[in-house]
Amino acid sequence: MLIIDSKDCxxxxxxxxxxxxxxxxARILNQLRDRxxxxxxxxxxxxxxxxxVYRQQLTNGELEG
Numbered sequence: 001m002l003i004i005d006s007k008d009c010x011x012x013x014x015x016x017x018x019x020x021x022x023x024x025x026a027r028i029l030n031q032l033r034d035r036x037x038x039x040x041x042x043x044x045x046x047x048x049x050x051x052x053v054y055r056q057q058l059t060n061g062e063l064e065g
Contacts, residue, residue: 002019002022002023002026004018004019004022006018
């Protein structure tokens with residue numbers, strides 16, 4: 001549960017902006033999407049490895065991205 005401390009004189013837009021930032025940093029939406037369907041640990045590991053390989057190729061300049 002996200003709690004936003006707002007002052008009485010604080011604008012509602014500022015409070016909403018703080019809430020949105022906390023929401024993104026908490027990664028709640030990602031957790032909800034992950035819980036919608038089960039992925040096997042081997043598949044999850046394979047995707048992590050493929051992402052790491054892709055990032056490594058980008059840093060080495062082997063891919064044009």
